[in-house]
Amino acid sequence: MKSDEAARVIESLIRNLSHELKNPLTTIKGYAQLLALKSGDPASVEKSHRMIQDQVDRIDRMLQDLYAAFAPRKPVSAGFDAAETLRELLSSFPEGVRAAAGHIPDTCPAAGDRGALVEIVNLIVRGFDWGGLSGAGCTLGMSEPGGRAVIDICFEGVDMPEISEPEFYLPFALKKYYLKGTEPYEAFFIALACGWDITPLKTDGDPRKGFRIWL
Amino acid sequence: MESNYRILVADDEQGIRDLLSDLLKDYFDVDTVDRGDTVLDRLKKVGHEILILDLRLPGMSGLDVLKRIYEDKMKVAVVVITASNDIETAITSMKLGAYDYLVKPFDTDKLMVVLKNIVEKLELENEVSQLREQLGEGFRFKNIIGKSPGMQKIFSTLEKVIDTDSTVLIIGESGTGKEIIAKAVHYNSNRKQYPFRSIDCSTIPQDLIGSELFGHEKGAFTGAISRKIGKFEIASRGTLFLDEISNLSIDMQAKLLRVLQEKEFERIGGNQLIKVNTRIVTASNRDLREMVRENRFREDLYYRLNVVPVYLPPLKDRREDIPLFIDHFLEKYNGEFGREVNLDLKARLYLTNYSWPGNVRQLENVIKRLILLSTQKTVSLEDVTSVLEFEEIGMAAKKREVTAPPVANPRPQVSEGVKTIEEIEKEHLERMLRHFNYNISTTARALDISRKTMHNKLKKYNIVIKRTAAMEENAGTAGGEADHQPGH
Numbered sequence: 246m247k248s249d250e251a252a253r254v255i256e257s258l259i260r261n262l263s264h265e266l267k268n269p270l271t272t273i274k275g276y277a278q279l280l281a282l283k284s285g286d287p288a289s290v291e292k293s294h295r296m297i298q299d300q301v302d303r304i305d306r307m308l309q310d311l312y313a314a315f316a317p318r319k320p321v322s323a324g325f326d327a328a329e330t331l332r333e334l335l336s337s338f339p340e341g342v343r344a345a346a347g348h349i350p351d352t353c354p355a356a357g358d359r360g361a362l363v364e365i366v367n368l369i370v371r372g373f374d375w376g377g378l379s380g381a382g383c384t385l386g387m388s389e390p391g392g393r394a395v396i397d398i399c400f401e402g403v404d405m406p407e408i409s410e411p412e413f414y415l416p417f418a419l420k421k422y423y424l425k426g427t428e429p430y431e432a433f434f435i436a437l438a439c440g441w442d443i444t445p446l447k448t449d450g451d452p453r454k455g456f457r458i459w460l
Numbered sequence: 461m462e463s464n465y466r467i468l469v470a471d472d473e474q475g476i477r478d479l480l481s482d483l484l485k486d487y488f489d490v491d492t493v494d495r496g497d498t499v500l501d502r503l504k505k506v507g508h509e510i511l512i513l514d515l516r517l518p519g520m521s522g523l524d525v526l527k528r529i530y531e532d533k534m535k536v537a538v539v540v541i542t543a544s545n546d547i548e549t550a551i552t553s554m555k556l557g558a559y560d561y562l563v564k565p566f567d568t569d570k571l572m573v574v575l576k577n578i579v580e581k582l583e584l585e586n587e588v589s590q591l592r593e594q595l596g597e598g599f600r601f602k603n604i605i606g607k608s609p610g611m612q613k614i615f616s617t618l619e620k621v622i623d624t625d626s627t628v629l630i631i632g633e634s635g636t637g638k639e640i641i642a643k644a645v646h647y648n649s650n651r652k653q654y655p656f657r658s659i660d661c662s663t664i665p666q667d668l669i670g671s672e673l674f675g676h677e678k679g680a681f682t683g684a685i686s687r688k689i690g691k692f693e694i695a696s697r698g699t700l701f702l703d704e705i706s707n708l709s710i711d712m713q714a715k716l717l718r719v720l721q722e723k724e725f726e727r728i729g730g731n732q733l734i735k736v737n738t739r740i741v742t743a744s745n746r747d748l749r750e751m752v753r754e755n756r757f758r759e760d761l762y763y764r765l766n767v768v769p770v771y772l773p774p775l776k777d778r779r780e781d782i783p784l785f786i787d788h789f790l791e792k793y794n795g796e797f798g799r800e801v802n803l804d805l806k807a808r809l810y811l812t813n814y815s816w817p818g819n820v821r822q823l824e825n826v827i828k829r830l831i832l833l834s835t836q837k838t839v840s841l842e843d844v845t846s847v848l849e850f851e852e853i854g855m856a857a858k859k860r861e862v863t864a865p866p867v868a869n870p871r872p873q874v875s876e877g878v879k880t881i882e883e884i885e886k887e888h889l890e891r892m893l894r895h896f897n898y899n900i901s902t903t904a905r906a907l908d909i910s911r912k913t914m915h916n917k918l919k920k921y922n923i924v925i926k927r928t929a930a931m932e933e934n935a936g937t938a939g940g941e942a943d944h945q946p947g948h
Contacts, residue, residue, distance in 0.1 A: 260544075264516070267543035271565035272475030278568045279483055292482065300475055377495070377518050421518055 254411060261417040265307060265426065269300035276300075310427040311416055314434035320358040327362070327394055327460060328353035331385055334366050341375050347386025353394050355460045361439045362396075362460070365432045369398050369456055372428030374421075378403045383455070397446055399455035408445040408454055429456070463487060463579050466506060470499045470525070471514040471541070476564075480512060483568055484575070496520030500528055503536055510578055512571075513558075515542040515549065523549070526556040537578045541566065596647035604644055605785055608778035614641070614770050621768050622649045627720070629705075629765045630743040632772030635819030638743035639703060641770060645741050646699035654698030657691045662704035669712055671728055674719075680729020690727065692719065696736040705742040705765065706751055710758065717761045740765065775816040775823065782812045785820060789827035801831045806841040814848065825908070826851060832906045833895065850888050850907070853881050886921040898925045 276293040283289035328350050338344050355362075370383060381403035387396055405422060412418040413433035420426035429443075436443045436458065446455040466489040469480045477492040484490050488510070493502055497519030503511065511529075515522035522540065529536060540553045543564040550561045559581075560574045597603065601615045618628070618641075628645055630638045639658060646656040664672055671680075675690030691700055702708075708716065719725045724735045742765050751757035775782065786808060794801055803811070816822055829847050830839050889903075896902040904914035918925070 264543040267564040268473045269475060271541075271543075272473070272479050274565045275476075275479040275483060275568050279479070289482065296475060296478060303475075374518070421516075 254415065257411070257415050257418070261415060261420075261426075262311075265417050265420070266304060269303050269307075272300045273297050307425075307427075310425055310431065314427070314431045318361070318435070318438045320361055320439045322357060323359065324354060324356050325359040326352050327355040327396065328387060330359055330362060331366070331387060331396060334363060334370075335385060338370065342371060342373075343375065343382040344370055345382065345384050347384040347397065347399070349385075349387050353387055353389070355394050357441065357460060358439050361435055362441075362458075365435055365441075365443075365458060366396065366398070368428040368432040368435075372423050372425065373400070374424050378422065394460045396458040396460070397455060398458070399446055405454040408456070410445060413443055413456075432456075465489070465510055465579060465582060466491065466508040467510045467512060467575075468493065468499065468502055468506070468508040469512045470494075470496065470517060470522070471512070472517055473514070476514070476541075479568075483571075487575075494518075496522060496525050499525045500532075500534075503529075503534060508536060509582055510575065511536050511538045513538055513540050515540060515544065515553070523552060523556070526553060526558060530556045537582065539571070539574055539578070592653070596652050599640065599643045599647040601644060601648060604640060605788055606778070606781055607784065608773070608780040610773040610778050611781065614772070617768065617770065618645060618648070625737075625739055626767045627739070627765050628741045628768045628770060629748070630741065630770045630772060631748075632743070632745060632770075633774045633819055634745050635821030636772040636774060637820050638745075638772060639701065641772060642699070642701040642703075642741040642743060646701075646739075649699070649739070651698050651739060655695050656699050656701070657695040658701035658703060659691055660703045661707040666709045666712065669708070670715065673712075674715070674725050674727055676728035677730040680727070684729065687727070692725065692736050692738055693727075693734055695738045697738070699739045699741055702740065702742045704744060706744045706746040706748060706757065710756075713758045713761050717758060717764060720761075720764050775819045779812060782816075782823070783808065785823055786811060786827060789824050790831070793828045793831045797831055799831050799834070800837055801834045801839060802837060803830070803839045803844070804841070807839050807844045810841055810844050818851075822851065829906065829908070833892070835895070846888070846891075849884060853885050853888075882921075885917070886923070889917060889921065890923060893923070893925065900925070 273296075276296045280290060280293040280297075283293075329352065331349055332346070335344060335346050366385070370385070373381070373383070375381070382401055384399045384401070385396065386399070387394065389395070400422075403422070408419070413429050416430040417426035419429055423429065433443050442459040444457050444459065446457045467480075467484055469477055469484075469490060469492045471477050471480075471492075472494045474494075477494065481490045481492060491502065491506060491508065493499055494517075496517035499511070499513070499517075499520070502508075513522045513525060517525070522542070526538060526540070528534075529538065537559045538557065540550075540558045540561045541564060542549065542561070545563055553561050559578055562571060562574070601619065604611075604615070606612065606615065621628070622645065628642070630641050632638050642658065643656060646652060659669070659672055661669060671684075671688060671690065673690050673692055675688045675693055676684050678684060678687050702716075715725075719736070720740065723737065724733045726733060748757050748762050748766070752759045752762050775785075786803065790802065793799070811823070811826070818825075826844075826847055830843060833847065834843065889907075892903050892907060893900075896906065900914055900918075901911055904911045907914070909917075917923075
């Protein structure tokens with residue numbers, strides 16, 4: 246990475262992180278001030294304590310999520326059927342996740358950590374803000390361009406911008422679409438640890454946007 | 461800071477929504493949304509006066525919400541809250557009409573100050589709006605005194621053209637209420653929420669009238685120390701009333717005509733064309749057609765101004781309205797002076813049949829004076845004739861000043877038994893002084909003259925006021941009410 250590009254990424258990282266931290270900090274600061282204002286009101290005091298505690302826990306979780314991407318992993322390298330894994334994943338999504346099957350071959354032999362693949366797909370699909378983005382849906386499909394197996398996760402019915410590569414490894418860059426904002430970032434580093442790649446889905450003017458996982 | 465105002469908090473952060481609800485619920489009616497695309501609908505449905513808006517919102521960004529509020533001219537004071545320190549976003553927000561911009565984590569005290577300022581602004585706006593409404597209410601056609609056929613015809617004509625941009629020319633004697641009709645044209649029209657301004661062309665020197673009408677730039681002429689916005693510009697989208705238009709110089713008439721034709725002008729000393737949409741109402745107590753014939757008024761301007769002519773009849777030609785005016789002024793001045801004075805039947809009849817050369821303004825002055833001077837609750841015919849006598853003296857004197865050249869010996873020979881005007885004035889002064897216990901200031905106020913004029917008259921008629929014990933006491937408490945001794 247060139248130094249100017251690195252500087253830009255670091256600047257974006259700090260900006261995003263600062264933005265995410267400022268919301269809980271505002272709540273903490275506000276309730277601390279409210280605590281002084283309404284010290285005679287037990288219900289208000291109790292709520293202020295609770296809110297401050299919740300926001301501190303939230304900051305802690307946020308930091309844990311950021312570290313989670315770099316948690317030491319020992320990927321298991323074994324052969325597995327990626328097509329079958331994908332079908333299992335599709336049937337395991339909870340209600341509210343509007344995921345449909347695209348083209349999935351009968352079998353697709355792959356090598357690597359099957360559990361890591363399940364984790365990556367779950368982060369990208371389940372972490373999506375399905376409640377907030379009510380018109381959205383996604384399609385999971387497989388293909389083998391150039392002889393390498395890929396899984397495409399394609400979102401539609403939502404005003405998602407063209408996703409760029411840095412957005413995977415910049416936490417909170419896709420916060421508008423993801424519940425915690427760290428899901429694609431975490432998925433990116435897990436894939437990296439497994440020797441896989443995640444790239445933006447080439448859409449060629451297609452309004453659908455998404456991710457391609459290269460196995 | 462307790463208020464009935466409604467606040468909408470738009471933030472996708474549950475913690476912030478909770479915080480602002482808890483903080484503000486004692487002072488405001490607080491409502492919250494977590495998405496940008498629901499803000500506009502909620503604002504339209506509920507009509508919140510204040511919006512606290514986060515910029516990073518799902519569905520529609522805060523800036524896009526702000527843009528829509530700005531474009532739709534929605535009446536809501538917006539406080540932007542954001543986690544971003546980006547100065548450009550702050551500038552954009554303010555350009556889009558945001559009231560203030562707070563960066564998270566903001567101080568709740570600071571937010572409360574911002575909201576307090578907004579509440580004060582809203583209170584002021586409400587007050588102005590109510591006052592404007594009240595002011596306008598007084599000038600509704602139905603509230604203007606005039607049940608006579610002449611006045612009803614005027615109202616009917618004006619109602620037909622009220623929402624057009626037509627110029628209106630009001631012709632009428634002095635004191636017939638030309639300005640009230642001009643205000644009625646404004647406050648009954650769809651321009652009523654915009655300014656009404658008036659200029660009396662007879663009282664402003666001709667060399668200043670251009671600046672009054674069109675304004676001037678700094679340094680346009682000696683004394684132009686700062687930019688001045690003219691009445692034309694202030695009254696844009698509203699109404700400009702030019703009273704006594706016949707006094708406008710030929711040069712200024714040409715300028716006025718140009719503005720009426722082009723709807724644009726330049727400030728004096730300026731070179732920027734200013735577009736205006738000002739309705740013009742003019743008035744004159746002189747016959748403008750005659751002035752046109754005498755080449756003292758531009759014919760083209762006359763026809764521009766005379767699109768809707770209104771002839772206000774003198775009061776003597778609409779006697780049906782006189783009892784209404786009497787009651788109106790009795791109510792007005794009894795309220796103002798804390799009195800309960802009324803007129804007996806003979807007094808009313810006399811006033812109704814009087815010629816009223818000074819029209820409604822004169823009638824108003826007479827009623828005001830009767831209430832001030834009256835020592836009893838009912839004003840008699842004698843009181844009325846006494847006040848009118850004094851009125852006539854004043855009017856005759858004014859007329860003499862205007863029409864007659866000064867003469868070497870102003871005291872004419874009069875027949876025996878016939879009082880001169882000066883004798884009547886002296887008697888009236890003495891009577892009034894007695895009535896007000898020889899208090900010069902109070903008597904002068906009641907007679908609507910200055911203390912200086914009062915002293916001059918006392919000197920002229922050699923009226924000596926002797927101090928009484930009560931007056932000495934009053935003089936001590938009233939800060940030295942000077943008694944009059946001729947020659948001092």
